[in-house]
Amino acid sequence: MSAHRHHDPVLMRAPLYSPEPDEILSDEAISNPQQLYARLRQDAPLARIHASGVHTVANWSLIEEVLKREADFSANLTGVLYRGPDGQPQCFELPSSRANEVIATADDPQHAVHRSILQPAFLASQIKAMEPLLRRWTTATLQPLLDAGSGDFAAVAEQVPARAVAHLLGLPQEDLPQHRVWAMMGGDILAGQITSERLEFLANETANMSAYLGKHLDHALANIDDSDTAPILHTLAGAVVSGEVDREQALGMAVILFGAGGESTAALIGSMLYRLAQAPDMADQIREKPELAPLFVEEVIRLEPPFKFHYRSVRRPCSLGGYELAPGDRLMLLWASANRDPERFSDPDVLRLDRKHSRQHLGFGRGLHFCIGASLARLEARIVLEELLADGRQPGCIAGQPPVYARSIFVRRLQHLPLGLT
Structure with missing residues (x-):
């Protein structure tokens, strides 16, 4: 109007x-x-x-x-x-x-520029090429829980997306413990209530993350890889050199990708596993008809949007x-x-x-701001679902150990998801 x-x-x-x-x-x-x-x-x-x-x-x-x-x-x-x-x-x-007005929080024409810079990294062919790597990470993360027959499956939900976003950016996988922390704190500022202690932690870790990403961005600026499969930090470095964005905006885009690509997919995977644990018939249906796996993932996204x-x-x-x-x-x-x-x-x-x-x-927004990483999130969730179902046992909730949601009005993420396999 x-x-x-x-x-x-x-x-x-x-x-x-x-x-x-x-x-x-x-x-x-x-x-x-x-x-x-x-x-x-x-x-x-x-x-x-x-x-x-x-x-x-x-x-x-x-x-x-x-x-x-x-x-x-x-x-x-x-x-x-x-x-x-x-x-x-x-x-x-x-x-x-300017660092806050990037990708999801930018309006056109800036939003269109930022999206065009990042879009090549999320083409269907690029995401499909990640599937073998995602499966290796998923099986390695699942194996200790499968061997034990129970455990906190939030580890799977958090580690696989943290690895994926680090890979896309071009960051060393050996820094996973720190990546996992940073990837899961992206929505804290929107949580609605936060203690002074957590706020201090968030401020310190945000500064640490910015310094870390800034160091890797500066390395990319000095050694730009302009190939079609270059990591996103090199793509951002190229955009800085061409004048499409400045360094502050490029760093802001990297920070946004860390949180959006990490926490949102972790939230989706956790919700999916919890739903599966509550509906044994669903597990049986998907084992009998594997083509139902993407439909199951999609319904979880609809019912429990990560954000x-x-x-x-x-x-x-x-x-x-x-x-x-x-x-x-x-x-x-x-x-x-x-x-x-x-x-x-x-x-x-x-x-x-x-x-x-x-x-x-x-579940992934709509229109101009539709999630640029939706196809990757869907792939990660489907792979986790398929690898868990391949075990043949049924995940179920453990009596006396209820799942725990992150205390946030913004993100629908399970911080703890104790499940047993029978």
Whole structure:
């Protein structure tokens, strides 16, 4: 809608979040967000969270509308919801930085430039060529758990993506322990609540990661490999030399890839293994018909998107869903809610292996900002699924050892996933 409708008397400010201002930050909303999302879809598809200036967008149609209106809604990450000192939701304003406005958090024309730089590394042929390597890493990571007959399968979920993103960037695999830490902290700033101790750790590790990636980027700048199969850091170095981006932006792109490529895929793999453990019949069906494996992965992505939402910031006075918005307001596009919108999906809460158009969901975003690494994430998840099922035993949850989700309103990632094999 155009900006002139800002003063239309039939429009209203978005209603207060209901029933409790801080419900979205609650333990229940983190462990079981779908109850909250269902109420939002039904009662308040657009809802203002307390006095934070942040609004949830909960149904498919409104999210789709936002994604088509880039002139009104920017992808720049300018602020995040968090629990303030008084316990109520507030918006933490983020400083403006060119390094923060890259890939997923950049608008066109910059976004198009960044995507064109990275796209060759994610071509289907490039991703397919990684399959033998991914299988070796997966079998090596799974083997100790298979030998023991039980264990914390979060190790598999975290190590395989951390190895993959390091390989794409051109980083040494022997640094895996540090890569794994950095890959899993990408969403911390969006988690909604963080202790001062964790914030200090995050600040220190972000500085360490930036220095580490900066060192490898500078090495690439001094020794550019411009071949078609060159690691991404060399591609970024070439883009710096050509003037497409500056060093700060190139480093920001590398940092984003570390978190987005690591944590999101770890979240997907963990959710997939947990679903498999809860549904023995699914394991049997996929063993009998291996072609069902990609469909299983796709349904897990729909039901449990690795990132539950992404932000958009309001650029100018405008309206959405019958309510007026002001510059500086933020929107939380709830992918995880829209993916279960009954107006869009039949049996939205059911994992179905016969679902038509199985990829028509928002688990990887949509439109201009569709996840550039979606094909790699799908491949990693499928390989983990296939290698585990090849063992022949059924994974199951262990009594008295419940899975533990990362304490985050943003990422749907299992930090601990104890499973046994029978």
